[in-house]
Amino acid sequence: MPNLTERKRIEISIMVEYGDKLPIHQEACYLLNQEHPHRAPIVRSRVSKIVSKFEETGxxxxLPRPNIDQETKLNILLEAEENPHASTR
Incomplete structure (x- = not known):
């Protein structure tokens, strides 16, 4: 999945939500991939996630990733070692 700049994400949101005759996410993918053929292709699910994020949060x-202190990291590693089949989430 390509790492998209904030500017490119805004462009995607505008194309899908406010663009002229671009209500379909697949059309936005096609146009973006035509505009940037040297980049990894953008897929419809990526566009959908960006649009959903914009609709939910504006x-x-x-979102920034939470900071986890060293003690918590150590506890997670110990738990994973004790229960190797448990979910890592």
Missing amino acids: NVRD
């Missing part, structure tokens, strides 16, 4: 930025 922003296309990724």
